[in-house]
Amino acid sequence: MPHPDHDADVAFRPDGGGRPVYLDYQATTPVDPRVVDAMLPYLTTEFGNPSSGHCYGRAARAGVDRARREVAELIGADPAEIVFTASGTESNHLALTGTAQAVRAAGGGNHIVISAIEHPATQETCDRLGRDGFEITHVPVGPDGRVDPRLFAATLRPETILASIMLANNEIGTIQPLEQLSAITRDRGIVLHSDAAQGPATIDVDVDALGVDLLTVVGHKMYAPKGVAALYVRSRAPRPQPQLVGGGQERGLRASTENVPGIVALGAAAGIARQEQPADAARILDLRVRLLDGLADAMPDLTVNGSLTHRIPGNLNLTIPGVTAAELMTKAPGLAFSAGSACHTGDPAPSPVLAAIGLTGEEAAHTVRLGIGRYTTSADITAAITELSAAARR
């Protein structure tokens, strides 16, 4: 259902002051002003250390506890299963390295399976585990950017201890069939982690429905600030070995004085996501459909990378023959979006994700990622269609 009135409702503009239209919501989201309001007191009056026994400490602890309940509620978990961390990278690292070490210490196997399109935070953590004696298998994805459960099952061995398959990809937005994958891992007693960084803002994330044992949630992909994240650890899963030891915070799983304002912000963002995700997702999907229709009218030879059906609403990843991403970015200065070929700053190599779905280096160089989110308006989409179509013609 289109929401024709929405533009009028959007008071907050992430790209105000004449800056380019922000179309990069998979890179990061602006902080929702309501989230800022929720966290501000914890930067000023409620500055206590949650470990302190006095009233300052208790107020900070109450903020952290509330946030833990909100994050747990968003993903269908118990608050005792939530560990706050400083980033998605850290959550993935704790999940993977912590579990691999714990299972090895208990005499378990040494084989780990991940998909070919995981975020570098997973890929490189596993590269390191590989150098540390674990064996890593990368399960391929099809041209639709999804893992085939039968291929996944075929990679598993008696010594497989852990698998990590992301919920939604940050470049091409494709959603993995985690329900089917978890049915396979559960039967074999394999711990399943999912990096759900790109999930909760626009899709349902329920740990029981997905069947995962570990799940990464990231603040700055869901309208909370950068530098705060969470790891869900199922109560029955092996307890990951902590990677930071010290003051014993987070039930000993992650030492460090809690980032109270950040954690409160993540909780507030989770509460908003729970309330507004369905309407947000529907509105964003409408905008994406309009954007793709408009661009395809002007550029009939463009192709969409990855499944359009199993995809987060706010993502389009497009290959546009005849114009490189770098040229498009120069010719469309009114828009802020990413080149699909090198998603990580300063990295000239073609994206492994695009290579994994079968794109050549040449095609990857003609690929862009357009990310739509909570503050994208219908006028932004009109501007994007106009600017990109004109830029591709020039």
Ligand SMILES: Cc1ncc(COP(=O)(O)O)c(C=O)c1O
């Ligand atoms: C899918 C995915 N996983 C992990 C991360 C890393 O999160 P952070 O930047 O908080 O370390 C990102 C962010 O780029 C992401 O998109």
